Amino acid sequence: MPTAPRVDLRSDTVTTPTPEMREAMANAVVGDDVYGEDPTVNELQQTLACMTGFEAGLFMPSGSMTNQVAIAVHTRRGEEVICAEGSHIYEWELGMMATFSGVVPRFVPAPLGVPDPEQVRLAVRRSIHQSPTGLISLENTHNKAGGTVIPLEVMAQIRKVADDEGLPLHLDGARAFNAAAALDVPITEVCRPFHTVSICLSKGLGAPVGSVLVGSKQLIGQAHRYRKMMGGGMRQAGVLAAAALIALRDGPARLQDDHRRARHLAEALVNAGYDVNMASVQTNIVYATLPDAQRKVDAWAEKGVLGSALGPDAVRLVLHHQIDDEMLHRAIQVLTA
Known part of the structure; x- marks a missing residue:
């Protein structure tokens, strides 16, 4: 009897190209994108820029690169970047803001991934004795907080802080379309308060590779240099x-x-006795707290269900379009056994 395919809940990055994607890839009209001459890349950049309400876009291999290029465009060496605690640009991008741009993070508390606008204002530094603030960066949805969503009114209030302080505002929108779906608004509403937005195409949307940085024509023109670097x-x-x-x-x-x-x-995990903060389950990510997480994840893998142990007592499980209801049912049977 054939073995059932494994259920991969490690991330929404694990999806493989659909047959329609493979056909489109095989038939793509191409050119040299470094010269700006690849018509399919140009179409993608302009399509996403229009969808998100910006003038221009720039296609890159990863969301880490789009975030770090945005930081490089907006800041000068020796400055600080205000970001929510647990932000991807710090936790998972290997110190690149310091290595490449010469800037450091200034964290603000972010319960369920949502910073208080007043805390953001208080984090701004202007003293000659401290590193000046160069950028405010938000993450929506917030991965480490559980895929949580920043409300539109909070983003608008933080944009007012940025305007009052004369600072640029960047969005790590790796899962911005998830935020839009959860808020039931067009993607333009999620992106509206920001000067630049990084949109990942290889997470929930299901593309095999790539992210796009969107912004003004001037900023994206500057971003070309840093992408090349x-x-x-x-x-x-x-x-x-x-x-x-x-x-x-x-x-x-x-x-x-x-x-x-x-x-x-x-x-299902809560009913089986797992510790899950249901308030954080707002989009496609589930975090559970349990002892000896890696051992548990290894045991699940032997039964065909893959998850991620993030620390000694935390497991992350991520849903994506290649997990259907039957596969989810099978996963639940393994995870709750």
């Missing part, structure tokens, strides 16, 4: 952009199903 000029990248265009067309409509399944999974 980081090694992000991919030449005939239209084969990747073609798949990303399919993801951008089809992916947003599937996100509500991912969120529904995540909620169902979280409820």
Whole structure:
């Protein structure tokens, strides 16, 4: 009897290209993107810029690169970047803001991933005795907080802080489309308060590779230089952009199903005695607290269900479009046995 395929809940980055994506990749019209001559990349950049309400976009290999290019564009060496505690730009981007841009983070508390605008204001530094603030950066949804969503009014209030202080505001929007789906608003509303936004195409949207930084034509023009410095000029990248265009067309409509399944999974884990903060289960990510997390994850893997141990007592499980209801049911049977 054939073995059932494994259920991979490690991340929403594990999805593989659909047959339609593979066909689009095979037939993509390409050119040299470093010269700005790849028509498929240009289409992707302009499509996403229009969708998010910006003038221009720049395609890059990863969300870490789009975030770090944005930091480089907005800051000068020796400055601070205000960000919510647990932000991806600090936790998972290997100190690149210090290594490449010469800046350091200034954290603000962020219960459920949502910083208080007044705390952001108080974090701004102007004294000659301290590193000056160069940038405010938010993350929506907030990965480490559990895929939580920053409300529109909070983002608008933080934009007012940025305007009052004369500071740029960047969004790590790796899962911005998830935030839009959870808030039931167009993606433009999630992106509106920001000067630049990084949008990942290879997470919930399901593309195999890539992120796009969107912003004004002037800022994106500057970003080209930093992308090249980081090694992000991919030449005939239209084969990747073609798949990303399919993801951008089809992916947003599937996100509500991912969120529904995540909620169902979280409820099943709670019923089985797991410690899950249900208030944090707002999109497609579920965190559970349990002792000896790695041993538990290893045991699940032997039964065909993959998760991520993030620390000694935390497990992360992420839903995506290649997990259907039958696979979720099978996962729950393994996880709650």
